[in-house]
Amino acid sequence: xxxxxxxxxxxxxxxxxxxxxxxxxxxxxxxxxxxxxxxxxxxxxxxxxxxxxxxxxxxxxxxxxxxxxxxxxxxxxxxxxxxxxxxxxxxxxxxxxxxxxxxxxxxxxxxxxxxxxxxxxxxxxxxxxxxxxxxxxxxxxxxxxxxxxxxxxxxxxxxxxxxxxxxxxxxxxxxxxxxxxxxxxxxxxxxxxxxxxxxxxxxxxxxxxxxxxxxxxxxxxxxxxxxxxxxxxxxxxxxxxxxxxxxxxxxxxxxxxxxxxxxxxxxxxxxxxxxxxxxxxxxxxxxxxxxxxxxxxxxxxxxxxxxxxxxxxxxxxxxxxxxxxxxxxxxxxxxxxxxxxxxxxxxxxxxxxxxxxxxxxxxxxx
Amino acid sequence: xxxxxxxxxxxxxxxxxxxxxxxxxxxxxxxxxxxxxxxxxxxxxxxxxxxxxxxxxxxxxxxxxxxxxxxxxxxxxxxxxxxxxxxxxxxxxxxxxxxxxxxxxxxxxxxxxxxxxxxxxxxxxxxxxxxxxxxxxxxxxxxxxxxxxxxxxxxxxxxxxxxxxxxxxxxxxxxxxxxxxxxxxxxxxxxxxxxxxxxxxxxxxxxxxxxxxxxxxxxxxxxxxxxxxxxxxxxxxxxxxxxxxxxxxxxxxxxxxxxxxxxxxxxxxxxxxxxxxxxxxxxxxxxxxxxxxxx
Numbered sequence: 001x002x003x004x005x006x007x008x009x010x011x012x013x014x015x016x017x018x019x020x021x022x023x024x025x026x027x028x029x030x031x032x033x034x035x036x037x038x039x040x041x042x043x044x045x046x047x048x049x050x051x052x053x054x055x056x057x058x059x060x061x062x063x064x065x066x067x068x069x070x071x072x073x074x075x076x077x078x079x080x081x082x083x084x085x086x087x088x089x090x091x092x093x094x095x096x097x098x099x100x101x102x103x104x105x106x107x108x109x110x111x112x113x114x115x116x117x118x119x120x121x122x123x124x125x126x127x128x129x130x131x132x133x134x135x136x137x138x139x140x141x142x143x144x145x146x147x148x149x150x151x152x153x154x155x156x157x158x159x160x161x162x163x164x165x166x167x168x169x170x171x172x173x174x175x176x177x178x179x180x181x182x183x184x185x186x187x188x189x190x191x192x193x194x195x196x197x198x199x200x201x202x203x204x205x206x207x208x209x210x211x212x213x214x215x216x217x218x219x220x221x222x223x224x225x226x227x228x229x230x231x232x233x234x235x236x237x238x239x240x241x242x243x244x245x246x247x248x249x250x251x252x253x254x255x256x257x258x259x260x261x262x263x264x265x266x267x268x269x270x271x272x273x274x275x276x277x278x279x280x281x282x283x284x285x286x287x288x289x290x291x292x293x294x295x296x297x298x299x300x301x302x303x304x305x306x307x308x309x310x311x312x313x314x315x316x317x318x319x320x321x322x323x324x325x326x327x328x329x330x331x332x333x334x335x336x337x338x339x340x341x342x343x344x345x346x347x348x349x350x351x352x353x354x355x356x357x358x359x360x361x362x363x364x365x366x
Numbered sequence: 367x368x369x370x371x372x373x374x375x376x377x378x379x380x381x382x383x384x385x386x387x388x389x390x391x392x393x394x395x396x397x398x399x400x401x402x403x404x405x406x407x408x409x410x411x412x413x414x415x416x417x418x419x420x421x422x423x424x425x426x427x428x429x430x431x432x433x434x435x436x437x438x439x440x441x442x443x444x445x446x447x448x449x450x451x452x453x454x455x456x457x458x459x460x461x462x463x464x465x466x467x468x469x470x471x472x473x474x475x476x477x478x479x480x481x482x483x484x485x486x487x488x489x490x491x492x493x494x495x496x497x498x499x500x501x502x503x504x505x506x507x508x509x510x511x512x513x514x515x516x517x518x519x520x521x522x523x524x525x526x527x528x529x530x531x532x533x534x535x536x537x538x539x540x541x542x543x544x545x546x547x548x549x550x551x552x553x554x555x556x557x558x559x560x561x562x563x564x565x566x567x568x569x570x571x572x573x574x575x576x577x578x579x580x581x582x583x584x585x586x587x588x589x590x591x592x593x594x595x596x597x598x599x600x601x602x603x604x605x606x607x608x609x610x611x612x613x614x615x616x617x618x619x620x621x622x623x624x625x626x627x628x629x630x631x632x633x634x635x636x637x638x639x640x641x642x643x644x645x646x647x648x649x650x651x652x653x654x655x656x657x658x659x660x661x
Contacts, residue, residue: 071558072555072558073558073560073561073562077559081552081556083550085550085556087553089574089577089657098557098560102560102561102566103561130657
C-alpha cells in the first residue's frame with residue numbers, strides 16, 4: 001500500500017509533448033482513473049509510473065521515494081496490460097508464478113499465493129492451460145491474477161477491459177471494483193471509456209493533449225465540470241452546447257442562443273451578472289431536457305420549440321434527436337413520452353442544472 | 367469436387383508430376399537398384415552384387431573417416447552458428463547505430479557461392495601470402511609464420527568449418543532478427559515488471575518465442591552438415607585434405623564414382639547417406655517440436 005505523486009511531470013518525444021506538467025497526488029488505497037481520448041497522455045503517464053518510459057522532467061513518488069531512476073521491478077508495482085501480455089509458452093500457473101520465481105520466493109509460498117489468487121478469480125481449473133486455450137475473459141483474469149500474486153503496493157491497469165465484449169466488460173468492471181475493495185491497495189487505471197471511469201474510480205483524472213483538465217470524484221466531474229472538454233467528455237450522451245449571449249435587466253436574466261431564449265432563475269443569476277451582454281457557451285445535459293408532460297415537479301422549466309428528427313427507444317428512456325432552427329441537440333426523456341419523428345414539440349430545459357462556460361477560455365463560470 | 371474441377375487440377379499437376387517422376391523418382395529408385403550392383407559406370411556390364419557394397423562400406427575406413435567429419439559438422443555447425451547468429455541478432459535489435467550496414471555486411475557472404483567463398487578463404491589461409499598468417503605476424507605470433515592451415519591434418523577441417531560458420535552466420539542472423547522483431551514489446555515490459563534482467567528475458571522470453579526460427583535453423587544446418595561437398599572440394603583441391611583429414615561423405619562418394627569407377631559402391635554410399643539424412647530430419651523435427659505459439 002502506498003500513495004503516488006506526480007510532481008511537475010513532463011514527457012517529451014522530440015518536439016511532441018505527450019504529458020505536460022502533470023501534478024497529481026493519489027492517496028493510499030485510492031482507485032484513480034486516468035481518462036481521456038487517444039493520445040491524451042494517460043497511458044504515457046501510467047508507463048512513466050511503471051518505469052517503462054523515462055521522465056523528461058519532474059518527479060514521480062511511490063510512497064516517500066522518488067522512483068524516477070528506480071528500475072520497474074523495484075518499484076513495488078504490478079501492471080495489467082491492455083493485451084494482457086501473458087507469456088504464450090507458459091501455463092497459467094507459470095505465468096502467475098514467473099515474477100515470484102524471479103524474486104526467489106520459496107516454492108511453497110509461490111504455490112500458496114498462485115492458488116489463492118486463482119481461487120479468488122475463479123480460474124483454479126485453468127492453471128495448467130496455456131493462454132491460447134483461454135477465452136478473452138479468462139485471459140484477463142489471469143493477467144489480473146499475475147498482478148495479485150505479487151502483492152504490490154500499487155496496481156496499474158492499462159485499459160484491461162478494452163478487449164472484452166460489452167457484456168463481459170460490465171461484469172469485469174464490477175469484479176475489478178470488488179477486488180479493489182478486498183485488497184485495499186492503490187489502483188491506478190487507464191481507460192478511454194468514461195463509463196468505466198465513472199463506475200470504477202474513487203477519483204477521475206481527465207486528460208487532453210497531455211494536460212490534466214480536471215481531477216475530482218465522478219459525481220463532481222459530472223455536476224461541476226471545470227471546462228467544456230470535461231463537460232462534453234463525462235456523461236453519455238454528451239452535454240449539449242449552444243453558443244449564446246447573456247441578456248436581461250431589472251433582475252431578470254436570459255440565455256439568448258438565437259434559436260431559443262430561456263430565463264435564468266433568480267437564485268442562479270449571481271455568478272453570471274458580470275457576463276451580461278457577453279458571449280458564452282450554454283451547456284445542458286440531455287437528461288436535463290424533459291418532455292414537459294413528464295418533467296420532474298418543482299424544477300424551473302424553460303420551454304424550447306424544436307422538431308423531433310429521430311427517436312431511439314431504449315426501454316427505460318427515449319433518446320430524442322431534436323432540431324431548433326438548424327441547431328441539433330439531444331434529450332433523454334421519459335419512455336412514456338409521445339414525442340414522434342416529425343412532431344414539433346416544446347422541450348423543457350431544466351434551468352436548475354445548466355452550465356455556463358466562458359467562450360474564450362472555455363472554462364466554467366460558477 | 368465440382369464438375370470439371372478434377373480435369374482442371376490434373377492438367378496443372380501433369381507437367382510437374384512428370385518432371386518429378388523423370389528427374390527425381392526414377393533416378394532415386396534406379397540408384398537404389400544400382401547400390402546392389404557392381405558397375406563401373408560406363409559399360410553395359412552390370413552384375414548383381416547383393417549386399418556386398420554395403421558390407422564393404424562397413425569395413426571401409428575412409429568412409430567412416432568421411433562420415434565422422436560430417437558427424438563433427440553435424441554437432442558443431444548448428445551449435446556454433448546458432449549461438450553466434452543469436453548473439454548478433456540480439457545486438458542488432460538493440461537499436462545500435464549503423465545496424466543497417468552491419469546487417470547487410472553480415473548477410474553478404476550468404477549471397478556468394480561456396481566456390482567463391484572457398485577460393486577467397488584459401489587465399490586467406492595461404493601459408494606465406496595469406497591474410498591470416500600476416501595478421502598473426504602483426505600480433506607477434508611468430509610461431510604461426512608460414513603455418514599451412516589447409517595443409518595440416520590437425521587444422522584443415524577446423525579451418526573449413528570456420529569458413530562455413532562465416533558464410534552461414536549472416537543468413538541465420540537475419541532469420542533471427544526477423545523473429546525477434548516480431549515479438550511484441552509488451553512481453554518484455556511485463557517481464558521487466560516481473561523482475562527479469564536482460565539474460566533472463568533472452569532465455570525465458572526471446573528463445574521460446576523464437577523457437578520456430580531456431581528449429582528451422584537446426585534442421586537446415588543439420589542437413590547442410592551432411593553435405594559440405596563444394597567447400598571441401600574447393601579448399602582441399604578435391605582431395606579431402608591431407609591424409610583425408612577434412613574428407614566428407616559426398617566428396618568421397620564422388621571419388622568412388624568418378625575416380626575409381628565404382629558406381630555401385632558410390633551409389634550404396636548415397637543410399638546410406640540418404641537414409642542418415644532422412645533419420646536426422648525426422649529426429650531433429652521431432653525433438654525440436656514445441657507447441658505453436660500465438661502472440
